[in-house]
Amino acid sequence: MGSGETMLVAMTVNGKAVSRDVDPRTLLVQFLRDNLRLTGTHVGCDTSQCGACVVHIDGNAVKSCTILAVACESSAVTTIEGLAAGGTLHPMQEAFREHHGLQCGFCTPGMIMTAVDMVNRRGPDLDEHTIREDLEGNICRCTGYHNIVKAVAAGAQAMGETAFKQAAE
Amino acid sequence: MSATGIGASVRRKEDFRFITGKGHYTDDINRPGQAYAYFVRSPHAHAKINRIDKAEAERAPGVVAIFTGEDIAADKIGGLICGWMIHSKDGSPMKAGPHPALAQGKVRYVGDHVAVVIAETYAQAREAGEQVNVDYDVLPAVVDTGSARSVGGEPVHEVAPDNTVFEWHLGNKPETEAAFARAAHVTKLDIVNNRLIPNAMEPRAAVGDYDDGADSFTLYTTSQNPHVARLVLSAFNGIAPENKLRVIAPDVGGGFGSKIFIYAEETVCVWAAKKVNRPVKWNSDRTEAFLSDAHGRDHVTHAELATDANGMMIGLRVHTTANLGAYLSTFSSSVPTYLYAPLLSGQYNIPAIYCEVDAVYTNTAPVDAYRGAGRPEATFVIERIVEVAARELGFDPAEFRRRNFVTSYPHQTPVIMCYDAGNYGASMDKALELIDYKGFPARKAEAQRRGRLRGIGFSAYIEACGIAPSAAVGSLGAGVGLWESAEVRVNPVGTVEVLTGSHSHGQGHETTFAQLVSERLGIPIDNVTIVHGDTDKVQMGMGTYGSRSGAVGMSAIVKALDKVEAKAKKVAGYVLEASPDDIEFKDGKFTVKGTDKEIDFASVALQAYVAHKFNGQDLEPGLKEGAFYDPTNFTFPAGVHICECEIDPDTGVTRIENWVAVDDFGIVINPMIVEGQVHGGIAQGVGQALLEGTVYNEDGQLLTASYMDYCMPRAYDFPSLKVETTETRCPSNPLGIKGCGEAGAIAAPPAVINAITDALGHENIAMPATPLKVWRAVQEVQPRMAAE
Numbered sequence: 005m006g007s008g009e010t011m012l013v014a015m016t017v018n019g020k021a022v023s024r025d026v027d028p029r030t031l032l033v034q035f036l037r038d039n040l041r042l043t044g045t046h047v048g049c050d051t052s053q054c055g056a057c058v059v060h061i062d063g064n065a066v067k068s069c070t071i072l073a074v075a076c077e078s079s080a081v082t083t084i085e086g087l088a089a090g091g092t093l094h095p096m097q098e099a100f101r102e103h104h105g106l107q108c109g110f111c112t113p114g115m116i117m118t119a120v121d122m123v124n125r126r127g128p129d130l131d132e133h134t135i136r137e138d139l140e141g142n143i144c145r146c147t148g149y150h151n152i153v154k155a156v157a158a159g160a161q162a163m164g165e166t167a168f169k170q171a172a173e
Numbered sequence: 174m175s176a177t178g179i180g181a182s183v184r185r186k187e188d189f190r191f192i193t194g195k196g197h198y199t200d201d202i203n204r205p206g207q208a209y210a211y212f213v214r215s216p217h218a219h220a221k222i223n224r225i226d227k228a229e230a231e232r233a234p235g236v237v238a239i240f241t242g243e244d245i246a247a248d249k250i251g252g253l254i255c256g257w258m259i260h261s262k263d264g265s266p267m268k269a270g271p272h273p274a275l276a277q278g279k280v281r282y283v284g285d286h287v288a289v290v291i292a293e294t295y296a297q298a299r300e301a302g303e304q305v306n307v308d309y310d311v312l313p314a315v316v317d318t319g320s321a322r323s324v325g326g327e328p329v330h331e332v333a334p335d336n337t338v339f340e341w342h343l344g345n346k347p348e349t350e351a352a353f354a355r356a357a358h359v360t361k362l363d364i365v366n367n368r369l370i371p372n373a374m375e376p377r378a379a380v381g382d383y384d385d386g387a388d389s390f391t392l393y394t395t396s397q398n399p400h401v402a403r404l405v406l407s408a409f410n411g412i413a414p415e416n417k418l419r420v421i422a423p424d425v426g427g428g429f430g431s432k433i434f435i436y437a438e439e440t441v442c443v444w445a446a447k448k449v450n451r452p453v454k455w456n457s458d459r460t461e462a463f464l465s466d467a468h469g470r471d472h473v474t475h476a477e478l479a480t481d482a483n484g485m486m487i488g489l490r491v492h493t494t495a496n497l498g499a500y501l502s503t504f505s506s507s508v509p510t511y512l513y514a515p516l517l518s519g520q521y522n523i524p525a526i527y528c529e530v531d532a533v534y535t536n537t538a539p540v541d542a543y544r545g546a547g548r549p550e551a552t553f554v555i556e557r558i559v560e561v562a563a564r565e566l567g568f569d570p571a572e573f574r575r576r577n578f579v580t581s582y583p584h585q586t587p588v589i590m591c592y593d594a595g596n597y598g599a600s601m602d603k604a605l606e607l608i609d610y611k612g613f614p615a616r617k618a619e620a621q622r623r624g625r626l627r628g629i630g631f632s633a634y635i636e637a638c639g640i641a642p643s644a645a646v647g648s649l650g651a652g653v654g655l656w657e658s659a660e661v662r663v664n665p666v667g668t669v670e671v672l673t674g675s676h677s678h679g680q681g682h683e684t685t686f687a688q689l690v691s692e693r694l695g696i697p698i699d700n701v702t703i704v705h706g707d708t709d710k711v712q713m714g715m716g717t718y719g720s721r722s723g724a725v726g727m728s729a730i731v732k733a734l735d736k737v738e739a740k741a742k743k744v745a746g747y748v749l750e751a752s753p754d755d756i757e758f759k760d761g762k763f764t765v766k767g768t769d770k771e772i773d774f775a776s777v778a779l780q781a782y783v784a785h786k787f788n789g790q791d792l793e794p795g796l797k798e799g800a801f802y803d804p805t806n807f808t809f810p811a812g813v814h815i816c817e818c819e820i821d822p823d824t825g826v827t828r829i830e831n832w833v834a835v836d837d838f839g840i841v842i843n844p845m846i847v848e849g850q851v852h853g854g855i856a857q858g859v860g861q862a863l864l865e866g867t868v869y870n871e872d873g874q875l876l877t878a879s880y881m882d883y884c885m886p887r888a889y890d891f892p893s894l895k896v897e898t899t900e901t902r903c904p905s906n907p908l909g910i911k912g913c914g915e916a917g918a919i920a921a922p923p924a925v926i927n928a929i930t931d932a933l934g935h936e937n938i939a940m941p942a943t944p945l946k947v948w949r950a951v952q953e954v955q956p957r958m959a960a961e
């Protein structure tokens with residue numbers, strides 16, 4: 005921290021307004037982990053390739069190691085901790101558990117956030133090929149991806165059904 | 174089978190915290206007042222350190238302290254150890270060079286630890302680290318495995334003037350020579366088993382904490398075996414006696430072997446915590462992980478297989494040079510020796526085998542166990558040479574294997590192992606059916622019409638797991654016993670905690686171990702909690718690696734459960750006023766034989782603690798039992814994997830089209846979890862075969878030190894995998910388990926390369942079979958194919 009100067013940054017994280025004085029070099033992932041102690045978002049690399057750090061910024065999946073916290077001023081950030089609404093697991097979280105889409109769990113938050121974004125972008129009918137291609141930015145060393153692909157497909161379907169139900173209500 | 178008992182695909186108990194972001198990995202742990210460590214690492218592969226000037230860095234903002242090898246030496250902190258003694262053919266012990274936690278006088282690989290900077294923030298530590306001035310005399314680097322012994326120049330370690338750690342052998346040389354003398358055919362093959370970088374997704378991390386009131390230490394660390402870490406840190410590094418040192422390995426994000434070892438960074442963090450009297454935290458970044466995590470494999474091998482006129486294998490001889498890197502890591506010496514050569518018999522009846530292994534030092538990162546550890550290297554040798562031999566002799570590769578399979582048990586191989594049970598033909602049959610082997614020629618022809626080259630490759634692997642009988646490994650040089658411990662604590666309300674010396678870092682023990690207890694005690698699985706990874710809770714254990722936690726760790730739980738049941742029967746006897754011999758225990762109920770008098774497990778637990786019904790002199794109150802289980806043999810998982818691939822001759826890109834795995838893991842506790850282990854193993858094996866290559870240049874600079882340069886397998890590299898099992902019970906442990914954690918990584922590489930070489934009609938394809946290598950091979954074979 006060369007000069008020791010800090011900047012005030014304010015944003016909404018998981019629905020809560022937060023603001024902190026930070027070193028302007030602070031990455032969003034550091035802000036989440038170190039300043040807010042939201043340690044569900046992980047750091048698996050230093051070249052923005054592993055996807056362990058994926059969060060949603062204003063509804064879009066972003067690798068939180070690639071963006072400065074101060075660049076997220078006034079944004080709405082959702083992390084893995086904010087995905088389960090009111091204590092009910094998100095359908096994608098359920099699908100990862102149901103289909104054994106995780107082993108050590110380290111890549112999992114990023115995988116789930118990426119998968120939710122995939123469905124938001126492409127809709128609930130995802131074929132295997134699309135899922136595999138779209139997971140390019142997420143590395144898992146444990147699962148061989150087989151069950152992750154199954155989980156994403158099933159989670160996508162479940163998200164579609166949930167959306168359908170909500171629309172019907 | 175109950176819904177949560179043995180054999181059920183129970184959904185994992187541990188998943189809730191991981192899918193909600195509530196896991197507790199080491200980097201998630203923060204201690205009040207903690208400072209941060211940054212390691213100054215050598216930029217040179219081989220150099221003398223003339224001087225370290227830290228004055229400027231010490232004045233940098235936020236710096237708390239800077240330590241070097243001198244401080245480590247002054248505090249008499251012992252060097253890092255290698256816990257397995259190997260003797261050379263001539264009887265001399267392996268040549269172990271010194272391995273200080275911070276370099277003393279010399280650095281031996283890029284990434285070697287020179288100094289540690291401790292500061293208020295990680296950024297400050299890192300910035301100050303840039304200002305530590307080290308004056309080096311750069312020496313020529315020894316890099317290449319094959320030529321390490323003959324390069325001359327200054328050796329990596331003084332104790333090994335020609336960079337040779339040991340020259341070891343196994344098997345029977347005269348018998349093997351005799352077999353070759355009468356062979357009808359000899360198949361020869363040169364093989365490089367490429368160096369891999371493990372890359373668990375969670376980088377290594379440590380938080381060292383010192384309590385000056387109690388003069389005791391706590392180390393939070395990314396370990397597969399916290400008790401072994403404590404033992405080594407205490408007995409060899411001299412950090413503190415074991416009763417003053419607690420090691421906690423919380424949630425660990427994958428290990429694959431790389432988190433077995435006791436590294437410099439963790440050692441320094443816990444030592445430095447006392448020096449600065451503050452918690453010291455270190456978290457590896459990915460580049461550091463590439464540089465300093467122990468790598469895997471790195472063998473150069475020449476192999477020869479002798480066959481008789483009937484196509485029966487009669488002899489195998491193998492010469493391997495194994496690169497152990499710059500220092501002997503914790504178990505490095507065992508990997509290319511006793512974890513390797515004893516598996517060279519594969520699934521085959523080969524009467525004579527002789528293997529020589531020369532281990533060398535180079536100026537590269539230390540090499541140690543990585544998923545499979547020695548067994549993938551052995552399997553690659555035997556499964557490649559068998560495939561090549563079948564082709565040379567004009568046999569169908571499945572048929573050639575089958576005629577040489579071991580078919581009766583126990584089967585003593587010429588290289589230590591005694592296979593206790595298996596049915597290799599059954600796995601082969603099932604795999605052939607699942608891949609539709611008969612339909613392959615049509616698929617190949619169809620691919621040809623599309624301009625693609627299609628190939629099929631086999632791998633009939635065997636591994637030795639359930640590591641391992643203590644006396645046996647002791648006689649082979651291990652410094653430790655490889656038993657496992659368990660303690661079953663029944664609470665007064667009938668819920669149960671199981672403390673295990675195994676450690677889960679993705680394997681799902683919190684579920685599978687609970688399944689065992691739930692079934693045995695007839696209690697809901699939610700009433701069972703598995704405790705691991707903390708030396709203050711679990712007294713002692715040997716940790717998780719070598720596919721040992723099912724076969725050895727769960728067997729220890731079975732032993733403890735036997736004792737719990739025996740004691741509970743006594744308690745029930747007092748309550749039901751019957752002799753314990755007349756008490757039966759089934760489905761969670763104790764019944765007096767032949768009567769309807771019964772009491773459930775929870776009530777017996779309560780009675781054990783209130784102790785009103787019996788005299789504490791005759792029967793001690795309480796219900797808690799521990800056990801140590803030492804296996805009687807290795808276990809021998811085996812199976813057949815078949816890979817079908819297609820090559821685009823214009824680009825050299827290989828796509829895997831079909832994958833079939835049929836594995837015999839003995840009794841399976843949770844099929845869902847076992848399949849997941851197989852998937853992950855296959856992915857790592859395919860990574861080795863197609864994608865992952867570690868490249869050092871001639872100066873010893875690691876060129877593949879990031880995910881931009883080291884190709885990790887991605888989701889699109891795989892088809893959907895067909896994974897099935899056959900079952901022969903393992904006779905050497907009470908549950909009949911063989912183990913499944915490493916199978917995929919062991920089986921996969923030869924299956925892939927056999928498929929590619931089948932497609933190309935060209936045997937000389939080195940791993941990783943990148944598009945460039947395959948394309949070059951295509952250029953060589955295409956004129957020949959066109960002429961045919």
Ligand code: FES
Pocket residue numbers: 046047048049050051052053054055056057058067068069070
């Ligand atoms: S930590 Fe962000 S991509 Fe790896």
Ligand code: FES
Pocket residue numbers: 105106107108109110111112143144145146147374426427679
């Ligand atoms: S579950 Fe371990 S890295 Fe994906």
